[in-house]
Amino acid sequence: MSGHSKWATTKHKKAVIDAKRGKLFAKLIKNIEVAARTGGGDPAGNPTLYDAIQKAKKSSVPNNNIDNAVKRGSGATAGGADWETITYEGYAPGGVAVLIECLTDNRNRAAAEVRTALTRNGGQLADPGSVAYVFNRKGVVLVPKEAATEDQLLEVVLEAGAEEVNDNGDTWEVVSEATDFVGVRQAVQDAGIDYDSAEASWVPNLQVPLDAEGAKKMIRVIEALEDSDDVQDVFANGDISDEVLAELDADA
Secondary structure: OHHHHHHHHHHHHHHHOOOOHHHHHHHHHHHHHHHHHHHOOOHHHOHHHHHHHHHHHHOOOOHHHHHHHHHHHHOOOOOOOOOEEEEEEEEEOOOEEEEEEEEEOOHHHHHHHHHHHHHOOOOEEOOOOOOHHHEEEEEEEEEEHHHOOHHHHHHHHOOOOEEEEEEOOOEEEEEEEHHHHHHHHHHHHHOOOOOOEEEEEEEEOOOEEEOHHHHHHHHHHHHHHHOOOOEEEEEEOEEEOHHHHHHHHHHO
């Protein structure tokens, strides 16, 4: 999964300074609201909320916005929306499997926007179950290389239940079973190692190698999907090699 992960990591960094910062902030706030509603407003007793808050802070969401989202979600103040989680499955051009996670207060609008984003960019919506098997739920922690060497990180995370540590260029990617994820993230923190992000993610168990043209088409579909306010996360199994990634960077 190295190539696609590197692209995803690059995208994560760029997202913070992207022109869509307002849209990114709104999605992070929504995550916090939902986490507080489902697990309570205390981050110490709600790991999902803790990670949602950390992700928002890493993306420079103001603390006031974060606090208000926790209060709305936990019911401490009024105004929290009734967000519904929906997962759609689809294909990008070239048979690339796409898993789309939505948080919406309007199921019909979300479905229409997902379908439009796919079809306008050469993709298509798929039947439930036809794509999901290509992905496994995993915990993923991204650690900047300056924070730890590979050996230091391995010593910390393997004992906590991590499956592997991948080299993503600027970062180490620590992958674990979703059930071990909180323990792995906690171990990284307890060791005093800084991390860029920590979240449960859908990781492909089967990948489709892409040339530059195929990679551009997949990225176009993902960006169109992410442009929807209802779409929280998009996962795809297209594999972009280092060579193709360099080609894309040269064209950018």
